[in-house]
Amino acid sequence: MGAQQVLTTPQGAMRQNNLARVLRTVRDLGPRSRARIAEETALNKTTVSSLVTELVERRLVTEDDEGTADRAGRVGRPGSDVALDRGAITALGAEINVDYLAVCSVDLSGAVVAERRVGLDTAREQIATVVDCVVDLVEQVVETSRDEGRGILGLTVGVPGLVTMEAGEVVTAPNLGWRGVPIVDLVRTALTETAVTVQADNEANLAALAEYDARRRRVSDLVLLTGDVGVGAGLVIDGRLHRGHFGFGGEVGHMPLEIQGAQCGCGRRGCWETRVGLTALLNGLADLHDDVLDPTLDVEQRLREVVRRAEAGEPRTLAALEQVGTWLGIGTATLVSVLDPGLVVLGGYFSALGPWLLDPMRRELRARTIGHDGAPTEVEVSALGVSAAVRGAAQMSLEAVFDDPTLAPRRRVAASGTPEVAHV
Numbered sequence: 001m002g003a004q005q006v007l008t009t010p011q012g013a014m015r016q017n018n019l020a021r022v023l024r025t026v027r028d029l030g031p032r033s034r035a036r037i038a039e040e041t042a043l044n045k046t047t048v049s050s051l052v053t054e055l056v057e058r059r060l061v062t063e064d065d066e067g068t069a070d071r072a073g074r075v076g077r078p079g080s081d082v083a084l085d086r087g088a089i090t091a092l093g094a095e096i097n098v099d100y101l102a103v104c105s106v107d108l109s110g111a112v113v114a115e116r117r118v119g120l121d122t123a124r125e126q127i128a129t130v131v132d133c134v135v136d137l138v139e140q141v142v143e144t145s146r147d148e149g150r151g152i153l154g155l156t157v158g159v160p161g162l163v164t165m166e167a168g169e170v171v172t173a174p175n176l177g178w179r180g181v182p183i184v185d186l187v188r189t190a191l192t193e194t195a196v197t198v199q200a201d202n203e204a205n206l207a208a209l210a211e212y213d214a215r216r217r218r219v220s221d222l223v224l225l226t227g228d229v230g231v232g233a234g235l236v237i238d239g240r241l242h243r244g245h246f247g248f249g250g251e252v253g254h255m256p257l258e259i260q261g262a263q264c265g266c267g268r269r270g271c272w273e274t275r276v277g278l279t280a281l282l283n284g285l286a287d288l289h290d291d292v293l294d295p296t297l298d299v300e301q302r303l304r305e306v307v308r309r310a311e312a313g314e315p316r317t318l319a320a321l322e323q324v325g326t327w328l329g330i331g332t333a334t335l336v337s338v339l340d341p342g343l344v345v346l347g348g349y350f351s352a353l354g355p356w357l358l359d360p361m362r363r364e365l366r367a368r369t370i371g372h373d374g375a376p377t378e379v380e381v382s383a384l385g386v387s388a389a390v391r392g393a394a395q396m397s398l399e400a401v402f403d404d405p406t407l408a409p410r411r412r413v414a415a416s417g418t419p420e421v422a423h424v
Contacts, residue, residue, distance in 0.1 A: 015051075016404055016405070018047065018051055019051055019054065019055060019406065020402060020403060020404065020405055021041050021043070022041060022043075022048065022051045022052065022055065023055060023060055023061065023401075023402055023405050024402055025037055025040055025041055026061060026082055026083065026084055027084060027108075027109070028216065028217075030083075031064065031081040031082060031083035032081060032082060033080065033081060033082070034048050034049055034052055034080070034082060037052070037082060052082055054405075054410075055082075055405060056085075057410045057411050058405060058409065058411070059085050059089065059411055060084070060085055060088070060089070060108065060401065060405055060408055061082050061083060061084055061085055062082075062083055063080040063081065063082055064080055064081040064083060084108045084109050085108060086107040086108055086109050087107070087150070088108070088150060088151060089107065089108050089150055089151045089152075089153050089401070089408065090105040090106060090107055090113050090114075090145040090150045090151070090152060091105065091106055091152075091153040091154060091395070091397035091398040091400075091401075092104075092105050092138060092141065092142070092152065092153070092154065092155040092156070092196065092393075092394055093106070093155070093156050093157075093158065093390045093391060093392065093394030093395070093396070093397060094137070094138060094155060094156070094157045094158065094187075094393060095157075095159075095203055095206075095389045095390040095393060096122060096130060096134060096157065096158065096160075096176070096183075097122065097160055097203065097228055097229075097299075097389075098121075098122055098123055098160065098176060098228060098229040098230070098295070099120065099121060099122065099228075099229065099295040099296075099299055100117055100119050100120060100122075100298060100386075101117065101118055101120050101122070101130070101133055101134055101137060102115070102116065102118075102137070102386075102387070102389075102390040103115070103116050103134065103137035103140075103141050103390065104116070104141065104390045104391060104393075104394050105141045105142070105144065105145055105394060106394040106395065106398060107150075108401075110213060110391075110394075110395055110398065112391065113141075113145065113148075113150075114140075114141045114144040115141070115387070116137045116140050116141055117137075117298065117390075118137065118298070119295070119296050119297050119298040119299070119301075120133060120296070121296055122176055123175065123176050123177050127178065127181060127186070131186045131187055131190050132190060134157070134187065135187065135190040138155065138194065139193050139194060142193075142194050151408070152196050153196070153397055153400065153401060153407075154196050154198070154199070154397040154400055155187070155191075155196050155197070155199075155397060156198075156199050156200065156201060156206065156393040156394065156397045157183055157184070157187055157199070157200040157201075158200070158201060158202070158205075158206040158207075158389045158390065158393045159173055159176070159178075159183060159200060159202065160173055160176065160202070160203050160228065160229075160232065161173025161174065161175075161176065161178060161202065162248045162251065163183075163200050163201055163202050163247075164247060165199060165200065165201055167182070167184075168183060168184025168185060168198070168199060168200050169181065169182050169183065169184070169200075171248075174230070174264070174265040174266040174267070175229045175230045175265045184198050184199060184200050187200075197400075199397075201393070201396060202232065202234075202248075202250065203226070203232065203389040203393075204226045204232030204233055204234040204250050204389070205234045205241055205243065205250060205392075206234070206388075206389045206390075206392030206393045206395075206396060207224050207226045207232075207348070207382075207388035207389040207392050208223075208224035208233075208234020208236055208241065208250075208345075208392065209234065209241055209395050210384055210388045210389070210391045210392035210395055211224045211234070211345045211347065211382055211384065211392075212224075212236045212239075212241075213392075214383070214384070215343070216239070219342045219343050220236075220237075220238055220239045220342065221236065221237055221238065221339070221340075221342045221343070222235075222236040222341055222342065222343045222344075222345060223235055223236075223332075223335055223339060223344045223345070224236075224344075224345045224388070225252070225328070225332065225344065225345070225346055225347060225348075225350060226347040226348035226350070226388065226389065227276060227277065227278060227346070227347070227348040227349045227350040228277070228278055228299070228348050228349060228386075229265075229273075229277055229278050229279050230253045230265070230277055231252060231253030231272060231276055231277050232250055232251065232252065232253055233250040233251075233252040233335065234250055235249055235339065235341075237339075252272060252331065252335065253271060253277065254266055254271045254272070254273065255271065255272045255334065256268070256269075256271060256272075257270055257271070257272050257275065257330065258270035258274075258275075261274055261275070262274040262275075262280075272327070272331045275323075275324070275331075276324050276327050276328050276331065278299075278349050280324065281306075281320055281321070281324050281349075281353075282302075282306075284319070284320035284323060284324075285306065285309070285314075285316050285317045285319075285320040285321075291305070292306060300352075300385075300386060303349055303353070303386075306352075306353065307352065307353065310353070310355075310356050318356065321353060321356040321357060322356070322360050324353075324357060325356065325357035325358070325360030325361045326360045328346075328350070328357060328360075328361040328364075329360060329361040329362065329365050329367075329368070330368065332344060332361065332364075332365060332379075333364060333365055333367075333368035333369045336365065336369050336377045337368075337370075340377075341377060343377070343378050343379075343380065344377055344378070344379045344380075345380055345381070345382050346358075346380070347382040347384065347386075347389075348382075348385070348386055348388070348389075349386065350381070350382075351381045351382040351383075351384070351385040351386075354381035358379065358381070361379065362379060365377065365379070
């Protein structure tokens with residue numbers, strides 16, 4: 001899409017805000033008539049009509065002449081339904097993790113258009129090699145959008161570490177062995193075939209964004225615990241991602257739970273992730289040369305093997321899962337006592353092993369927290385699993401156009417007679 005339009009007048013800023021208001025209403029509440037949008041946004045019908053026309057021109061919404069969404073209980077011919085245009089734009093997300101790389105694209109509704117993931121022992125590779133591999137996956141995913149004539153909105157890169165969004169830098173990612181890595185500049189430079197805006201964020205924040213997006217109609221406060229080699233949390237408070245004063249909130253994997261515990265990748269001892277990280281689990285159930293310890297294998301393949309062993313009742317596997325679930329409950333009890341969230345979601349590898357982790361986790365929560373009427377905070381398993389962070393990254397790229405719909409250019413037709421593919 002084209003460069004961001006600068007609105008310098010109060011009228012222009014008001015129109016931009018109203019465009020965003022209408023677009024978010026359609027996203028959050030579903031297809032609806034212009035008249036109903038006017039009721040729900042408290043904007044007059046003439047203004048809404050003009051705003052919808054512009055959103056159609058920008059290929060952000062479509063209008064269905066059937067008018068199905070608002071028919072129930074109404075007499076006469078209903079108005080056309082305004083719905084998100086799911087065929088015009090894709091947004092990109094990428095995830096750099098300790099043992100895999102992933103890239104996906106989503107349409108305006110957040111539905112996945114294309115996704116790629118490869119196993120990679122990232123911590124042992126040169127940073128330039130990792131960046132090249134990410135860019136190769138991005139180009140594969142972008143090709144799908146280009147073939148379908150879609151515009152490309154932007155790229156967000158998720159990293160398991162402390163990330164400064166303003167500078168686009170990984171301050172530290174202990175499990176990758178990265179410190180002071182200008183990841184945004186590196187990726188942008190390597191993207192020679194695709195011109196898009198690039199930003200970066202912590203992968204747990206991005207996973208929380210994806211989980212909240214799937215539940216935005218029923219919960220406003222949520223803690224997402226994502227388990228990989230490291231453990232992070234994404235915090236959503238009153239419907240907004242909470243980053244903390246310095247932007248580094250959610251680094252719960254490094255909460256000190258033991259004075260003389262195992263050494264963590266951050267150099268300290270007794271961190272929570274030494275008890276509940278994927279490495280802790282796998283080391284507890286497998287010997288040195290077991291395939292589930294092979295970081296070059298896709299993480300989902302290794303988790304399927306752990307599930308197989310658990311379902312078969314393998315004692316060592318069940319004992320390791322019980323131990324992790326217990327320590328999950330111990331650490332989560334601290335978070336619940338401080339934050340009082342409406343929901344705790346288990347993501348990452350925790351979600352794949354939920355049937356064995358939830359009971360010991362809930363047992364510890366009941367024992368260690370003061371719940372409402374004696375009931376512990378609700379805990380549920382993510383349906384997105386290890387894909388949550390990369391989907392959340394794409395979702396964050398998507399948020400740009402919901403904040404400022406004028407990022408999407410008005411529809412133009414190229415000399416060939418086909419719509420131009422634009423980029424932000």
